[in-house]
Amino acid sequence: xxxxxxxxxxxxxxxxxxxxxxxxxxxxxxxxxxxxxxxxxxxxxxxxxxxxxxxxxxxxxxxxxxxxxxxxxxxxxxxxxxxxxxxxxxxxxxxxxxxxxxxxxxxxxxxxxxxxxxxxxxxxxxxxxxxxxxxxxxxxxxxxxxxxxxxxxxxxxxxxxxxxxxxxxxxxxxxxxxxxxxxxxxxxxxxxxxxxxxxxxxxxxxxxxxxxxxxxxxxxxxxxxxxxxxxxxxxxxxxxxxxxxxxxxxxxxxxxxxxxxxxxxxxxxxxxxxxxxxxxxxxxxxxxxxxxxxxxxxxx
Numbered sequence: 001x002x003x004x005x006x007x008x009x010x011x012x013x014x015x016x017x018x019x020x021x022x023x024x025x026x027x028x029x030x031x032x033x034x035x036x037x038x039x040x041x042x043x044x045x046x047x048x049x050x051x052x053x054x055x056x057x058x059x060x061x062x063x064x065x066x067x068x069x070x071x072x073x074x075x076x077x078x079x080x081x082x083x084x085x086x087x088x089x090x091x092x093x094x095x096x097x098x099x100x101x102x103x104x105x106x107x108x109x110x111x112x113x114x115x116x117x118x119x120x121x122x123x124x125x126x127x128x129x130x131x132x133x134x135x136x137x138x139x140x141x142x143x144x145x146x147x148x149x150x151x152x153x154x155x156x157x158x159x160x161x162x163x164x165x166x167x168x169x170x171x172x173x174x175x176x177x178x179x180x181x182x183x184x185x186x187x188x189x190x191x192x193x194x195x196x197x198x199x200x201x202x203x204x205x206x207x208x209x210x211x212x213x214x215x216x217x218x219x220x221x222x223x224x225x226x227x228x229x230x231x232x233x234x235x236x237x238x239x240x241x242x243x244x245x246x247x248x249x250x251x252x253x254x255x256x257x258x259x260x261x262x263x264x265x266x267x268x269x270x271x272x273x274x275x276x277x278x279x280x281x282x283x284x285x286x287x288x289x290x291x292x293x294x295x296x297x298x299x300x
Contacts, residue, residue, distance in 0.1 A: 008070035010085050012061035013039075014098055017052050023104035023128070023298055024057040024093055028086065030111030030134060030276075031201035032151075032171050034067035035060040037110060037278055042193045045279050047287055054291035055300040057102065059093065061086075063113065065168065066199040074167025074202040079112070079209030083119035090126050104128040104298050108290075111135055111236070111275065112201060115209035122218030129298040130226045130263075131290060134234065134275050136251075137215060137258045140242035143235030144210075147275075150175035154200045168200040180276040183233055190279055219258050225297035226263040228255050229286060231273035245269055266293055 012035060014024075027048070029037040038060040039048040048058045062069040064085055065077050072081075086107065093102045108131030109117035121130045152172045155164040171179060176194045177186045208214045230237060230245050238245035243254045252267035259265050268289045273280040280286070294300075 008064055008072055008085070010061055010064060010070075010089060011035075011068035012059050012089070014057065014059045014100075015048055015052055016057040016100060017055055020100065021055060021057040021300065022102060023106065023294070023300055024059055024102040025051055025106045025108055025131070025294070026086065026089060026093065027058055027060040028063060028082075028107070028109035028113030028116050029060075029066070029199075030109070030113045031206060032169075032198050033110065033113075033276075034062045034197065034199040036197045037276070040193065040279060041197065042189055045190075045283060047278050047283075047290075050284070050287035051291060051294075054295070056106075056291070056294060057100065059089070059098075061089065062199075063116070063201075065202055065205070071165055071168075074165065075204055077202040077205050079116050079119055079205045079214070082116040082205060082209075083123060086116060086120045087124045087126065090120070090124070106131060106294055106298055109133070109135075110278065112206060112209050115215060118215055118222065119209070119218045121224060122221035125221070125223050127224050129224050129294060130222055131229070131294075132226065133229045133277060134231070134237070136228070136230065136237040136243040136245075136255055137219070138242045138254065139210065139237050140235055140239040143237070143239065143242075147179040147236060150179050159195075159198065160200070164200075168202055170200045171198055181274045181279070182235070184273045184280065187281070216258060220260050222259060223262045225266070225293075226259055227266045227268065227290065227293045227297075229268040229270065229277065229290065231275060231277045231280070232269045232271045233273060234275045236275050264297065266297075
């Protein structure tokens with residue numbers, strides 16, 4: 001399906017349970033990922049399938065600039081622009097513009113996609129739940145710097161080639177394990193699919209999407225229930241100078257000041273994994289925790 005967002009098009013895949021659903025999860029991938037993050041083509045890691053089994057429809061989208069969505073000039077692509085596009089998608093889901101009409105919409109994202117979800121929910125207050133994964137308000141500067149050291153211009157990468165638009169970044173070949181999965185054991189089949197499906201992002205969307213000064217006014221303005229979930233060993237957000245991710249209780253205590261009381265914040269930590277928790281070998285526990293939260297706070 002395609003969604004017109006201003007002068008650009010957002011691509012996504014809408015999946016519904018066999019019996020239909022009243023509630024849908026709008027899923028936004030992080031930087032250098034596309035919608036395949038939510039339905040990973042290795043046959044073993046599908047957040048999408050787990051939520052469909054739990055009774056929820058899902059719409060996994062490609063952020064503007066990535067996948068099959070439109071690719072604006074990189075310097076003009078910001079997290080605020082991404083949030084505006086997602087607001088239009090939410091409206092379409094409620095109106096039935098893409099087929100089924102949904103009474104309830106949960107917006108969810110991973111990493112940069114989580115920042116987009118928080119901005120959309122706080123700016124427009126048009127969703128019934130917010131899922132934030134791989135994101136906290138206090139980042140680990142050393143971990144983020146290490147990840148950024150692995151980025152390179154997409155037009156210099158063999159996967160995208162010299163004709164790819166200037167200004168977009170991707171990961172250098174062979175670096176995705178260190179950036180997104182360490183210190184968990186490396187799974188060669190997952191890493192092969194990671195390289196085959198990797199995507200791009202614009203530095204400008206990361207600049208305003210990952211800064212607490214930008215995020216804080218939006219997250220405090222969210223009036224829907226919020227679930228935050230991270231890997232317990234996520235070097236991008238966890239650590240002594242960042243967020244205490246050792247348990248769900250410590251994560252909850254660290255993140256609660258950044259939300260208002262209406263958020264009814266719930267926290268989840270997937271032990272012994274890094275940043276991209278959808279792809280952990282034990283991700284099923286996290287999939288189930290999200291479904292339980294969504295059933296409790298939003299309803300099927």
